[in-house]
Amino acid sequence: MVLDSKLRSSLVLPAVCAPMFLVSNPNLVREACLAGIIGAIPRANARSLDVFEGWLAGIGEARAERLASDPAARIGPVAVNLLTRLPEEELDHEIEVCRRHGVEIFISATGNPALVTQRVHAQGGKVYHDVTSFKFARKAIDAGVDGLTCIGSGGGGHSGTINHLALIPRIRRIFDGTVLMAGGISTGAAIRAAEVLGADLAYMGTRFIATQEAGVDPAYHQMLLDSTSADLSYTGGISGVPANWLVKSMERVGLDPANLPHPNGKGVNHDHLPEGVQPWKNLWSAGQGVELIDDIPSVADLVVRLRREYVEACETADMADVARLADLAQQTARVSAAEDR
């Protein structure tokens, strides 16, 4: 495990409320941080840098107030998902504004993270980069990133296709920085599973869409409650890049999920969709963790529940480990005795 001890001790749970376009808002991020996990937000969700700075300032005030009333409170940090395609000077300015408000962790999700890593490091921050394959992981490692967010199959948003059971241990073998496991995590037991596989942090999106603070249409919430993984379509036909989409949201805007129009060209675009139909805005994404979502709690209540489940999973694993180790020791002794004879 490679997690900064200062960061780990600020958390009640090794988890991140992942950045989500049009979903993450200052309320969601503030409540995630106050509940004791990392709260991440895309810079793109604010219409200007000034607005975004106001959000960061508001979250900073809430943190300070909580610490004043409870100095021992565990409060998670804010992480910012940067707009990475900016000219260098603008990128530097955005990082500087975030740094001014205490942001240390920056998330880059697309392209080669070399430039963003260099610029963030120059200002003393850390970069976690999204990867869906070993090839992209190697590229990001070469670029000097501090963390790899490994998006396995069944994740919300632009998801990968590799099973976490193979993805996480394989990445852990080649990378000694912070490893984050993303995709399909809805429970505290899954957070523990991420650690067992070799990850340091669990990166959770869909589960946090289904909270009171997420800024989404009530119909999106209802769709999460009504959907299972059978109601997801993993397709590049919506945004141009493969992602998991709620089929019911396609039907709701009059699209035929079996006959989606073809995107024009490569990369993220949606010129091919009918007027007024837009990915993220009225075409909604979710990961397979939707199977386990049947309520819309507050973030605070959700984190308490996740922590309870996580602790239970740790305790269960420990008891099972003790029994398994005793059995293993007995078998080893028997094999050794047989060899000696």
Ligand SMILES: Cc1cc2nc3c(=O)[nH]c(=O)nc-3n(C[C@H](O)[C@H](O)[C@H](O)COP(=O)(O)O)c2cc1C
């Ligand atoms: C609606 C939605 C919007 C997303 N937007 C972004 C984004 O703007 N930037 C980003 O880095 N990842 C984005 N993601 C991916 C999440 O950060 C995270 O990797 C993913 O949700 C994890 O999978 P899960 O939803 O199964 O938990 C988005 C995911 C969803 C579901």
